[in-house]
Amino acid sequence: MRSAPPEVVATWPKPNYIDPQSQGPDLIVAGLFTLMVALICLGLRLYIRLGVMRKTEMDDWVMVVATIFSAAATLSIVLGFAQYGWRHHVWDLTLEQLIAGRKASFVTQFLFIxxxxxxxxxxxxxxxxxxxxxxLFRRLSLTAPWIIALATAAFWIVLFTECRPLTSYWNLGHAARDCIDETPVLFSYAxxxxxxxxxVxxxxxxxxxxxxxxxxxxLALIALFSVGLCVVAAAAVRIxxxxxxxRQTYDVTWEGTHLWMWVAVExxxxxxxxxxxxLKALVKSWRKRGDSSVTGSHGDTLGHARPDGMKTISSKGAFRMESLPGAQGTTGAREKGKYIDLESSYTPSEP
Structure with a gap:
């Protein structure tokens, strides 16, 4: 926490511990709304994987664990804002509130990383x-997780070692408090x-x-994957x-409200x-089921040509795939003579 020098503290207004000025509910609204959307998206993903495709892989369960940490970090931020003074000016907080806020800050970083x-x-x-x-795409996809994990572990270790003893991180009045400047660490991680x-x-x-x-x-696929730019933008706003x-203020609780909001959003x-x-796969699944019920109710058979050279045959609600002359393969897209199973990668097969 950035401590104000005595000459700055002397310019602060008289503390108001009874009815201090407060920030609006933007942090709570943004944090809980994005968390709700994240939980819905994860739930739909698990519905596709477990309910439709009836199979899961490691990335699905890694995302589940990530969501648990993200939800806990968001709730910690909301608690810090609502209970521990993150919505007030620093001069309107008691030492006990400052200590509680620092504890919430430590827990949030512990979960966010x-x-x-x-x-x-x-x-x-x-x-x-x-x-x-x-x-090269595959080699990088296999190597990058290890690099990210090692780099993140290093920052996580620094979180536990930047103050000696660790309790000095939140015990602001401790006489023997010994902490390194956390500014370079925070900027490096951001x-x-x-x-x-x-x-990614x-x-x-x-x-x-x-x-x-x-x-x-x-272009549609690129646009689909480019939603990841939203995360890049949120991380940049957080910086x-x-x-x-x-670096610019000593009123760290009041100004920090926007920082913590973007931590949760990111x-x-x-x-x-x-x-x-x-979600694209879910729409395709629903569309197939709708087409299946329509053709099944009429008891006829319809053939639909697909852009990838395939033909979808529906008869009494059942779907099967048939290769047409000139088709490249079952459901793959070719790159350098090898097939990338784009369709089945993110599109469910019929149960």
């Missing part, structure tokens, strides 16, 4: 469904997060653009408010973006 790490790892693992064997988020977003784009699909479909809190947006591809 693994939440964002696991989200990125889950997304990278999901790329393995798209990456051809022995491709910048690394932006870099990692941008890498950009990694699949060259492969998607080169696959053998109509340009409109390739802006971090700079204000640690963590939850990562979950949302990691689950968005499955």
């Amino acid at each position: 693994p939440a964002t790490m696991l989200t990125k790892i889950s997304i990278l693992l999901s790329y393995l469904r798209l990456a051809p064997q022995n491709s 910048i690394a997060t932006v870099i990692f988020d941008f890498f 977003w950009a990694l699949p784009l060259p492969t998607i653009y080169r696959i053998n699909l109509p340009l409109s479909q390739r 802006h408010y971090l700079d204000i809190v640690v 963590a939850n947006l990562g979950i949302i973006c990691g689950c968005v591809p499955w």
Whole structure:
């Protein structure tokens, strides 16, 4: 926590412990709303994986754990705002409130760091469904999680070692308090997060653009995966408010409200973006079921030509795939002579 020098403290107004000025509910609204959307997106993803496809893989359960950490971090932020003085000016807080707020800050960072790490790892693992064997895309998707995990672990260790003893992090009045300047650490982690988020977003784009699909479909896929830019933007906004809190003001609780709001938004947006591809699969599943019920009620058979050279046959509600002359394969898209199973990667097969 940035401590104000005596000459700055002397300019502060008289403390108001009874009815202090408060920030509006923006933090609570943004944090809980993005958390709710993240939980809905994860629930729909699990519905597709468990209820429709009837199979899960490691990236699904990594995302579940990431969501648990993200939800806990969001609730910790809301609690810090509502109960521990994050919505008030620093001069209107008692020492006890400042200590409680620092404890909430430590807990939030403890939860936020693994939440964002696991989200990125889950997304990278999901790329393995798209990456051809022995491709650079696949090698990077396998290597990047280890780099992100090691870098994140380093920042996590620093969180526990920047103050000696650890309780000095929140015991602001402790006579023997010994803490390093946390500004370089906070900025290093924030910048690394932006870099990692941008890498995760950009990694699949060259492969998607080169696959053998109509340009409109390739652009649609790129747009689908580009929702990850929202996370990059949120991380960049967080750096802006971090700079204000640690370098431009001593009223860290009042100005920190916006910083904590973007911490919650960033963590939850990562979950949302990691689950968005499955929402497309859910729409396709519902559409297939609707088409199946229509054709089944008439008892006839309809043939639909597909852009990838396949033909969908529906008869009495049942679907099967038949290759047409000139088709490249079952459901794959070709890149450099190898098939990327784009369709089945994020689209459920009929149960």
